[in-house]
Amino acid sequence: MSLINRLDSQAGDFESRFMALLDRDGDAAVQVDETVRRILRAVREEGDAALLRYTRELDRLDCAEAAELEIPAERLSTALEKAEPAASEALTFAAERIRAYAERQKEEGWSFQDAQGNRLGQRVTALDRVGVYVPGGRAAYPSSVLMNIVPARVAGVGEIIMVVPAPDGVLNDLVLAAAALTGVDRVFTVGGAQAVAALAYGTATLPAVDKIVGPGNAWVASAKRQVFGRVGIDSIAGPSEVAIYTDGSLPPDWAAMDLFAQAEHDELAQSILVSPDSDYLDRVEAAMERLLSAMPRRDIIRASLSGRGALIDCHNEAEGLALINRIAPEHLELAVDDPDALLPSVRHAGAIFMGHHAPEAFGDYCAGPNHVLPTSGTARFASPLGVQDFQKRSSLIQCHPDGVSALAEASVTLADAEGLTAHARSAALRRPGGDQSA
Amino acid sequence: MSLINRLDSQAGDFESRFMALLDRDGDAAVQVDETVRRILRAVREEGDAALLRYTRELDRLDCAEAAELEIPAERLSTALEKAEPAASEALTFAAERIRAYAERQKEEGWSFQDAQGNRLGQRVTALDRVGVYVPGGRAAYPSSVLMNIVPARVAGVGEIIMVVPAPDGVLNDLVLAAAALTGVDRVFTVGGAQAVAALAYGTATLPAVDKIVGPGNAWVASAKRQVFGRVGIDSIAGPSEVAIYTDGSLPPDWAAMDLFAQAEHDELAQSILVSPDSDYLDRVEAAMERLLSAMPRRDIIRASLSGRGALIDCHNEAEGLALINRIAPEHLELAVDDPDALLPSVRHAGAIFMGHHAPEAFGDYCAGPNHVLPTSGTARFASPLGVQDFQKRSSLIQCHPDGVSALAEASVTLADAEGLTAHARSAALRRPGGDQSA
Structure with missing residues (x-):
């Protein structure tokens, strides 16, 4: 053969x-979806209690209190100090290059005036709080820590929460060293669908985030797909x-x-x-x-x-x-x-x-470019993970008094055509002298 | 009260x-999901036959052949010609402003050389083919046609396919006029989950697309969520x-x-x-x-x-x-x-x-800015629809012979730390004189 x-x-x-x-297309993994749905609901309703229970059952990590799930910052910095010099130098070299590339991706806002003096713009801001899933066990990759966290940091995300399962209490020290290098804000030893649930809904201990990124197994992927909408997610790898x-x-x-x-x-x-x-x-x-x-x-x-x-x-x-x-x-x-x-x-x-x-x-x-990339043919429409994934845009619209008439006229015409009278009136009110016409 | x-x-x-x-969070709409799953599977397996059957059952539109589902280009241009002058002027005015704003969003690629002479870049290209869902019936909005199609056109999408249901054969002429104005490539009178399925999987008549955008009812939303991954989608509105x-x-x-x-x-x-x-x-x-x-x-x-x-x-x-x-x-x-x-x-x-x-x-x-915007609190992490949704990025990496050594050294160190020997050897082979070392 x-x-x-x-x-x-x-x-x-x-x-x-x-x-x-x-x-x-593998099989639809309906059974995984059902199990994950139960886990999501339990963590959402019971919070820390469910998080502790699943961590005990699935990762064989027994904590009496949820606070024990958090890795103290000193443990991270110690991991970095004690790492092999060659390894920590290589991580630092990689982190610097990832940062340099990411800096060039950072989007800035802009605005312009149209011919009527109206101001139109695009404002760009960072996400408030992001969760980064890092697989544990066999596939524990320090490089993934850098690739997911550095662009979020460059974007200016307010708080970055990392989760990494510690099956049987085992953690990869180089993963912790990489986390220390990125200046991640908090790290919790939880994984699987229960970690995704905690990040999406929040518990008393683990704060809810606005977006979840990072690779994971079938349970993690199903959980991310199910919480999509409540929080943002990166692609399903x-x-x-x-x-x-x-x-x-x-x-x-x-x-x-x-x-x-x-x-x-x-x-x-x-x-x-x-x-x-x-x-x-x-x-x-x-x-x-x-x-x-x-x-x-x-x-x-x-x-x-x-x-x-x-x-x-x-x-x-x-x-x-x-x-x-x-x-x-x-x-x-x-x-x-x-x-x-x-x-x-x-x-x-x-x-x-x-x-x-x-x-x-x-x-x-x-x-330097990110190693989180679109898989399974999704490069047809998707892009590498980047700073853009941790920024969001808002449109800005401000009218100059001289610029109102043209916008009002077109809005009234189109709103009337769509049968939306209040839209038309709301637009008409802004016309010069329109104050009294409601 | x-x-x-x-x-x-x-x-x-x-x-x-x-x-x-x-x-x-409404109820989980599990029943909608199940019905939609059946429709997706039927269209995927039976193609046009299922598309015709569901269009007959759900939209009461009876076509003998799938080709009849396509609206001829002349019908679109006639709709534009026959529209009320005020309406077509307002649509033209709106389309021009949407275009002007979108042009400023268009991303261009870039590249730079690092200190070692390696070239790193970000390439930006348009999607090949995009599907735009336009609701029919009661909520038929010509403005939505402009907002979804104009940015795709500005991005340079190769082919834009619009779907719009025609329940009982009824179509909104101003929707068709707006479609004509955008220069959409093809329009089909299908809707619901069956339209999303046809766009995602393709049928003999309706070509598969790379991304589906546009608002719809609960069935459309569920279908978009289920085909996400095979194709890209915009947000679930x-x-x-x-x-x-x-x-x-x-x-x-x-x-x-x-x-x-x-x-x-x-x-x-x-x-x-x-x-x-x-x-x-x-x-x-x-x-x-x-x-x-x-x-x-x-x-x-x-x-x-x-x-x-x-x-x-x-x-x-x-x-x-x-x-x-x-x-x-x-x-x-x-x-x-x-x-x-x-x-x-x-x-x-x-x-x-x-x-x-x-x-x-x-x-x-x-x-000018898009009216397709993040709803339900998703502005915490999501952005308005824009040209960016119709472009994708690819990373570029090219090494100068003098720049290989540093990258190879760090890659070997980190690959060894992750236990990935073939990664390490693949990197090491690129070192000067490494040709013979496999």
Whole structure:
């Protein structure tokens, strides 16, 4: 059995195999939704008591009082002080680069006067309070802490609350060190749907937030979807993916390792390489066969590549880029000598790694742009997490006395056409001399 | 029985009455969700056949073939030509102002070089194809057509598909005229959850889109929530609301008519006036009593005001603005002589109408900023519909050979700390001389 699927864009079965590769709809997870609905209701109605109970049941973390769920600030700063110097330097380097990129995203308000002297504007302000979900246990990633909190801080969010489950009381010290580095305001050791519920509704101990961001498992995703509307949420993240387009100029060993890097996340992660050079695909496959055994996570890599991975022979560049656009990948590597020449043909991708020397791994950790990216083809309409997600806009409208007439006239006409008489009267009252006409 | 609720911020029962006023959670509408789930599945599996069947059953519009559901372009242009000149002039005036404001929102991409010569950027592109839902029947608003389509056009969306139900075959000609004015690409007479399903999944006749925007009833809202993820959606709109803050300088008749204008939308619309001047609130209430009988929609206004409306005595400005921030209103009128002095204290509002001469009605029709605004307190985290909703960002990362080392080193350190060996190797391979080290 081969390590990875091979597809040929001119084969008769290509369309069905390609569509199967992109099929991202698992079963509707109705049962998860029901369980989560119960948890949300319990935390909403019972507050801390339910939060403590679920944390005891699901994370085997037994606290007598909800206040014990909060990690003292000293524990965070101690984690940072005691971290390996190389690790804390790398975290600091990454945080600085993420901050520098985020600063450029910050939106400012503006206003202008129209021809009649009316003032129109767009005001931009930061969110008051944000909750950041950080997974615990096996997939505890300090890089995620930086990527979710730094842009919120740059936006000027008033208070940032982090939640991270501590199953069996276990916490990842480098996650705490990263939290310390970001200057997060408060951290609670809760997770799952119960943490999302507490952030959305608030409890006596854990304050309600205005928006919840951060990745999580199926329960967390379902909870975020269900509380959407009461609070804002970022996107619902699916499995991570990379698509590499290369004319064959990316060394096969590099291609193999880039595909492995994606596949090692979990069995559902997706690694796709598209090239018009069939012989090159053979060389990449040979490199993968040769390199796999040295990978500690080879079992996960193998499962991911055989289930969801693919080497696709696209026969020519135009067809290759068309496939890339259909994939709308979370990460795209344009591994060619002149990636700028291809860029205009790329319509959908979360992050684009240009040329041979920018592997996705740089983007995961420290290049600067966010590693929270649209998955599952949502790059067709969604964007990387950024400062924009922690700011909001308000429109401003102010009329100059000389500018009222034209607006009033059009408003009256359209309100009458829509049968909304009070709208029309409210507009007409602002006309010069209209004071007496109600 | 009084026309509108009166609250006093210093009364003992204020907190409970104020919270009841802001309680926006209806029952969970589980039954609607189930019905909608069935409709979505049917359209997804059966395509046009299900679309025709539901349109026949629910809108009593009987078409033999799905192609009959499309409105020919000539019908749109004829509607515009035959519209009352005053109406088509007002629509043109409004469309131009919406366009002018939207143009200023358009985001452009950027890139910069870091200290090591690496290139980092943010690319901004328009969505390929967008679906716009326009309600039909009783609440057929040509202004909504402009507000939803013009920003998409300004963003440069490739193709805009409008859907509008035609119950019993009835269409609003001014809605069609507005559609013609925006240069919408295609219009189909379908509505409800079946229209959302067709836009999300595509049928043989109606192409799948990347994002669905536009207001609708409970079925449409549930459908949008359920297809979110497969396509993008705008916010889930709740009932419309206005909050007016005034020191008493807004003429009582104007205040009354502004409150009526919001209340006439529907029974769930919410009109709140906050003032520190109790005598002024009496005068506004008297004006409302006097003016109501002349309003054609007085029954709706009365139901809305008695159920959801309120005049709130806030005793002082600081308390009044604190209440405004708790309301986080969709529309806020700052009806004072110097609204700029209050603006810094306003943290949450979808659109802010400054001073006495900018009633919400101007914003509904023709001021320029969008009338699709965050409702139900979501202005805490959400923004008005804008060009930004029809653009998406991609990150760009390109490494200069001299800039690789620092990124590789930090990536290797952090990947090793996270136990992701393939990430570390993928990064290490890009180091100078790293080609041979896989």
